[in-house]
Amino acid sequence: MLLKAFGPQHWWPAEGPDEMVIGALLTQNTAWKNVEKALANLRNRKQLALPVIAGLPLSELEMQIKPAGFFRQKSRRLKNLATAIIESGGLEQLARQETPALRTWFLRQQGVGPETADSILLYAFKRPLFVIDAYTLRIGKRHGWLADSADYAAAQRYFTLQLEPDPDLFNEFHALLVQLGKNFCRPRNPFCEKCPLQPLPETIQPQATP
Ligand code: SF4
Structure with missing residues (x-):
């Protein structure tokens, strides 16, 4: 019924798992069109990757993600999350975990609540979490x-x-x-x-x- 009315939605609108994780955090409390501007800033500077974000100075990250709102808080959280992922061996290494353990890992990260964690697990890791x-x-x-x-x-x-x-x-x-x-x-x-x-x-x- 809804599919007939709206057609396939092709979510998540991102090019890969790194972009999905970054977008899931940036979309908190803001409209997706604002996130797209922040993602475009990062993409244009070839910074749309977790290892790059982990190494960026906070002031630079703040500037690129400003359109997504709450940019000081989000840049700190995004850099912390990217660093934690890299220190854990990257997304591929994390993907070896069972879904409950993986969800718990993300929920332990600052600024990651259930909606963000489940979005990351569903879209970036293809786990069946609604x-x-x-x-x-x-x-x-x-x-x-x-x-x-x-x-x-x-x-x-x-x-x-x-x-x-x-x-x-x-x-x-x-x-x-x-x-x-x-x-x-x-x-x-x-x-x-x-x-x-x-x-x-x-x-x-x-x-x-x-
Ligand atoms: S707008 Fe649609 S989904 Fe919302 S209450 Fe009415 S019938 Fe239900």
Whole structure:
């Protein structure tokens, strides 16, 4: 239904795992179009790689990622994350870890919460982790799939139980929910009459999750 309405979303819009990790951190609290400007700055200077970022002076990194907002905090966090990845042997070495251990490793890094960690694991490592964001929570709660009090973990549990554990499916499903949230399921005055999610799909029935 959503796929028919919006078409394939081709996420994550990045050229490789390094760019996915960098983008996942930069996209916190900002629109993707701002992240694209920061990524373009890094790309134009051939700095869009974790080993390069780990070695960049903070002042230079701040300048390149300024369009993504919170640039002082994000540049510190990005440099710390890039350094930790390199010191751990790089993404290929980290990829040898099982998904729970890998997720825990990323969650231990400063400024990496569940949404960022799961985005990195899903898009850069192709692990079957369903990413939850504000759009997903809003849509899920409005339809009664999730309890009003449902948090990140409860929402992730719900979607994980509903879907085959397929990274490509999780990728597409999440991207379609983001499109739905941006274009129809707005915080105020949701555009239900024209929404492609009407009528409610039979495959996902209301089932509140605590
Ligand atoms: S806009 Fe669409 S997704 Fe949001 S509540 Fe209405 S029908 Fe549901």
